[in-house]
Structures are given as C-alpha cells and as structure tokens.
Amino acid sequence: MGESTPSENEWLIMEVLWDAGRSMTASEIVQALEGSVSISAKTIRVMINRLLSKGMLSYRVDEHDARVYHYEAARGREECLAVKSDRFVKHFFGGNTSLAIASFLRAPDISKEQLEELRRLVEQMAREG
Secondary structure: OOOOOOOHHHHHHHHHHHHHOOOHHHHHHHHEEEEEEEOHHHHHHHHHHHHOOOOEEEEEOOOOOOOOOOEEOOOOOHHHHHHHHHHHHHHHOOOOHHHHHHHHHOOOOOOOOHHHHHHHHHHHHHHHH
C-alpha cells in the first residue's frame, strides 16, 4: 500500500487549501506558493496529481472552461496530522508514545509556558480518559 498522507512538499499545497478554506485552481495554488518555496509550477501540478491519487484532494471541473479544475482538500488537517504523528512514533520510537513525548520535552528551546500548557493537556486527558 502506498503513502496515503501528504509528503513534506505536498503538505505545502494542503496548507494553502486548508488556509484558504475554499477550492482553488492549480494556477491559484501556484500563485499562493510563489515566493515562499522554490518549486516550479510544473512540479506543483505534479504534486497536485499525486495528492489526487492519494485521495487527499477532490476536484470539480469549471462550469465555464472544462480545462480548469477547482481543487479542495478531501481530508482535514487534524486527520492528516494524526496519521503522520502515528507513523512518526511507530517509525522513530518503535510505537512508544511516551518515549516520543519525552524526547520532545527534552528540547532545549521549550518554554515554561509550553510545558505548563502540556501539563494542563495531560491532566485534561487523564480526567477524560
């Protein structure tokens, strides 16, 4: 079975669509990414096709011009993040979520505010769980 979530570069396209909250043409996606990434318009169009084959995007044909397609995200950001996170933990930490979290908590740039936010989240999850 092939990858069913966006690659790192494909994620950029998904972010454009998620942030827009509407369907966009390939030209609009290319324009939105101009200046922020050094990926050619042709490569962006190839990535759009890959995202379609993964079921990450849906499209409709423009009612006035059959050569123009309007793309939108078929999956939400949270769903994709959950799948990516699960695969990351399985691949790099042998499926041990505690070890993964501990690794991130040891990061030198984590602030006291971030640690406090995480503590509250863990407490909330413990109450709900």
